[in-house]
Amino acid sequence: MTQATVGERIREVGFLRRQLTRPELAAIAGAILVFAFFAITAGDQGFLTFGGTISYLQVAAQLGIVAVPVAMLMIAGEFDLSVGSMVGAAGIIIAITVTQYGWPLFAGVLLACAVALLVGFFNGYLVIKTGLPSFIVTLAMLFALRGLTIGFSRLITGRTQIGGLSEATQGDVLFPIFAGEVAGIPVSVFWWIGLAVLGTWVLQRTAFGNWIFGSGGDPVAARNVGVPVNRVKIILFMCTALSAALLATIQVMDAGSADVLRGELLELQAIAASVIGGVLLTGGYGSVVGAVFGALIFGMVQQGIFFTGVNTDWFLVFVGVMLLVAVLFNNVIRNRASKG
Amino acid sequence: MTQATVGERIREVGFLRRQLTRPELAAIAGAILVFAFFAITAGDQGFLTFGGTISYLQVAAQLGIVAVPVAMLMIAGEFDLSVGSMVGAAGIIIAITVTQYGWPLFAGVLLACAVALLVGFFNGYLVIKTGLPSFIVTLAMLFALRGLTIGFSRLITGRTQIGGLSEATQGDVLFPIFAGEVAGIPVSVFWWIGLAVLGTWVLQRTAFGNWIFGSGGDPVAARNVGVPVNRVKIILFMCTALSAALLATIQVMDAGSADVLRGELLELQAIAASVIGGVLLTGGYGSVVGAVFGALIFGMVQQGIFFTGVNTDWFLVFVGVMLLVAVLFNNVIRNRASKG
Amino acid sequence: GCGQQGGQQEGEGEQGGGGGLVPREEINIEFVTHASPDPFWSVVQNGVNQAAEDMGVNVNYRELDSYDIPQLQRNLEAAIAADPDGMVVSIPDPDALNDKIREATENGIPVVVINAGENDWRDVGALTYVGQTEYDAGVAAGERMAQEGVRSALCINHEQGNITLDMRCEGFEKGLGGQVKQIAVQPDPTAARNGIKTALRQNPDVEGLLTLNPGIADQALRALEESGRSEDVTFATFDLSPSVLRAVSRGEMLFATDQQQWLQGYLPIVLLTNYIQYGVRPVNTEIPTGPAFITEENAEQVIDLSRQGIR
Amino acid sequence: MERTATPVIELRNVSKYFGSVIALEDISMDVRAGEVMCLLGDNGAGKSTLIKIVSGVHPPDRGSLLVEGEEVSFSSPRDAMDRGIATVYQDLAMIPLMGISRNFFLGREPTKGAGPFRRFDVKLADRITREELDKIGIQVRDTAQPVATLSGGERQSVAIARAVYFGAKVLILDEPTSALGVKQAAIVLRYIARAREQGIAVVFISHNVHHAYAIGDRFTILNHGRSMGTFEKEEIGLQELERLMAGGAELERLEAELSGSGE
């Protein structure tokens, strides 16, 4: 009545089919579809070249760096709409401290990170203490942070775009870490992969990861069995803000300039990448790998159109349709796999 | 053991306190706070005048017209991110048919409505059939619709902004219905109030309203007791799209022009207004009245800064902080009321 | 120093173009700027399309959804990776973009800079520069308004943070030589109109009003009317549209600046085509397309062109 | 007590799989009007899955479902309800954040007025809800109270009262008494008896042998997704039934250990 009985009730299901029911693998299928599409339609126009690959990888990487913690926060049941504004704010902080006050680069970066951690903590604290939906708290933060960035930037420099950082950054020891290249591949790609691996490890292999799933799946139940739900959420809010500061650092070093609009709509893209990758909007389910491939799909679609030579007027139609097709394809794969 | 026993277990709770636990009344409290703030800081600068009142009411009305069905859709557990793009698309449809093809205005409006209903149906059908999250389906629609608008507008007119409708519209019989004034109050305000009353009636007093709550609260359970969840959702998607077409009509007539970028970010504002008004992002709970006051808060905050004379560089800070304060105040009221 | 650079360019040009053997239908030009789908850039794009047709070359016109420099960097990279025969670019942020553009010129891709980048086009090794900087256009607008005796004005910014709009306001202030207050409004027409109305009430002393987009100009016109300030406020706008031109011709507006941005789209394609085919180009000079003003006198004539998206 | 020849509900060789799990394999069963069919079986035996097939939640993967002799394939629970099948699901099918009376009438709202003014008759709904719950021994303070704030037993009572109120031809109850107090459980059993008298076919799932034996006319026993046969009440004794349900002698040993344990 033990093992035999269990065996009795299990049907044979193929290995491949079993693998494909995992959420991230469906997102991978979508990414492959998009890649195949561009390889066929635009393969001879540079999409497959090294430069072409880098161009979409870099877009995907910059989105992915933020999408990884955003996905984890969403799995924990909360949104952070303020990441985009945080990118703008952190960039301006670095640019102003370095160009206007002559701080060394590392000090500017540290200050940006500190501010980010504070903002993240504040977001989380407010959500926890007031019980308000994080959507609205971080939406208010989105406005406030962007507004502070514009206000201070104009107050101090009289402008909304600050250049002239190239001299300060390019010789700096930090430069190769944030904006350098390894074998022609921008380091942001490595940051992306690194964060993805770290995020996956935390989510799948640590107690904290288990708490993340619990906090999002049913916060009351999780609290009842002793998960420090509040702590989990606040830490994740701090992570998303910190990832925004990281992205800002990369962008500032890469561009040698900052402007107050950097990161606009990034929050939506990060959420979209996560959802494409199978993260549930209601929390409690999803994977970092899924979000990573969601970002990759986004990057390929956005840059891929370049190589197809389609009229730019129809660019957004293309993005919309490709997005839908990729996600539908995920879905077909997933359903096929989980069905009889 | 009947009524007596029930009475035994009930404590006295004041009337006011009981009323305040209702979600919409907390949103009203937030609106009153915001109003009071401006009345005090900018009351002598025209905020309290008739013209000042109209200036924010009109902005609130235009947001509110979309926020009402969006709130209902959210209560039914779905998002519609494509309303903003729909506003742009409907506006361009009206403008092109009228200025380029010389259609009568009513025909252009009808076509815009028909397209909106189709888009709404398509959104709903896709969400239902594929089981994909509406967030991602309507995000794809957001891109695709905006892209089609840009593409067709440029293809047909070579421009992205189409003006010169004033002549065509101002004499039309439709003009007073969509862009006229009654006793100095723009009709959009009446549309807003009318839709709010209709929405509240449907939600609170009809079987369909009960189905909306059920579909959002637990679609599986609702389906199990016989609610036609799919039909409810598709109808609501069609309503949100139709409200976008209505708003577009009002804007085109009022502004005398259409622009492919009209309605950008409207979807976020509509969702935010609903959440401010107490609608749950996860569905199943909320009220139309709440969303209406959410829109009012948004309108007052957005237009109020002009009366205070604060440097508009700080515009967004102001929006963020006021939003947060209003929502926090809601929350304090709600908690006070429901506690001990 | 300039002459020397020009010389280098010629050397490279010989390898890249020259010969006159490249058939026009095989020429691919990437047009990568900070354009967005707004009325100004629409005209540029129409110029591009016309030139592509006239020249018989292929042009990929690329724009941004919103002002997003990192995205523009990526677009440049993608364009370079597509290995085009020529590129048209703008340089709204030299720190971020110069390196990438230089990479293109160093790879032998001929480049023309338009709209923004007046001070950088030589530095990145471009063939020439076509256009007028937003700042200079603003200065011209300010000077024009100062002639009317305007001492203080409002500058209505409908997209806060977009540097090109900032430049217009900044230049305007410089040119006016008086007080200019920037007012940020939402791009939504009703919100913009009501915001402008309130701002006019808050600033009863202003004598001038400048908008940066014809759509907002329509609303500002109504705001002026509805608050009864049409008479005492001098009003002008950037860029054209039929309804703006009509207002100008009726004298409701002082002027509309016309950067003749059609040329910013048209000329670079012509220049590049000729350079690619025959190796010929203007030497060491830039081609200004502005400032030009449309006033009561000439407004009627351009309404039709504006409707077609040429002015 | 009338018994007709054609069963109201009949299942023929029904199988149901969830991915690799065999939930049901080759089950045949029928229920006639005016009889109580008890579905018995261990945890995870497949009882809930079986009744979800009958009430239109899951389509069977194999086999056929007949209602009044006619083969049907329900595409939604609505179809089953339209054929007079009312169900109390084990997980209750209620909307936590909705009020009691709104939940009670969800999907079958009483209306008043006509044409575009047809509206949900909230007063009537409130009154009926209060009455029906009163009958089952639950006093509600406020029919607008969210179901989430009810106690486990109160929630179950609402679900049962609803099914009984709407049950036309077939009443399906999945462990209806599990969270109920002694008094409420007795009332529910009496409900079932009354339904049978009215010629309604009842499918009743319980782990309580006493409840089942008291009210059941026939017993179908499931074990690991397979049927162990259907027994008439006359064929089988309480002891025998208990042994079949628990699946063996192990139980007796256990019971002996717990001195004086009833049941």
Added chain:
Amino acid sequence: MERTATPVIELRNVSKYFGSVIALEDISMDVRAGEVMCLLGDNGAGKSTLIKIVSGVHPPDRGSLLVEGEEVSFSSPRDAMDRGIATVYQDLAMIPLMGISRNFFLGREPTKGAGPFRRFDVKLADRITREELDKIGIQVRDTAQPVATLSGGERQSVAIARAVYFGAKVLILDEPTSALGVKQAAIVLRYIARAREQGIAVVFISHNVHHAYAIGDRFTILNHGRSMGTFEKEEIGLQELERLMAGGAELERLEAELSGSGE
């Protein structure tokens, strides 16, 4: 069977209100080590609310809670768990979309490795989960199966196994046997008996008088949020207990109606 003087848990004049609802009014109760305290009462009597106060979910609105003679105020369930109080909630406190073993260990994950490499020992968790569920008579096919896809009884078994595994000093069980089959229910009762032998204090809620009488040492009866007193097993007979639970004579009438009904 040891009994100490100071109760492990003591409630003094505890009241709890939800808005206008009086859930509990002036309740006093204590539980000692090595005894099973049964909480009995009608649906909605306030049993679940009472144990939620003990396990730190709700703070009491009035009155005090003592653990081992020391007054405490739990700010979260974590505090209660840290004092060795393990609870099976009536609504189970499980995350539907999470796998079985992740749910089992949620909040108390076993780890391996040290420092930054400390990680959730998934293998160990899987093995223990499988073993513990095996003991309670549930075979799981895949410990990563989402809890939402388990049958009602399987889910309850997971919750019980978890509490028993982690229960250090006090074990609180809110209707643990309601969804269980005969065999599994018997196993759970045996668990409780074993816990008592080990000197653990047990609070046990049930509507099944037989289960309660079989295992309980003392009985506290709640009625409409008020205590009707605590009785030692010796003081009270099964019949008497049943009458107290059901709250009157109505029940007897009902039972008579249902001929031959057990329980």
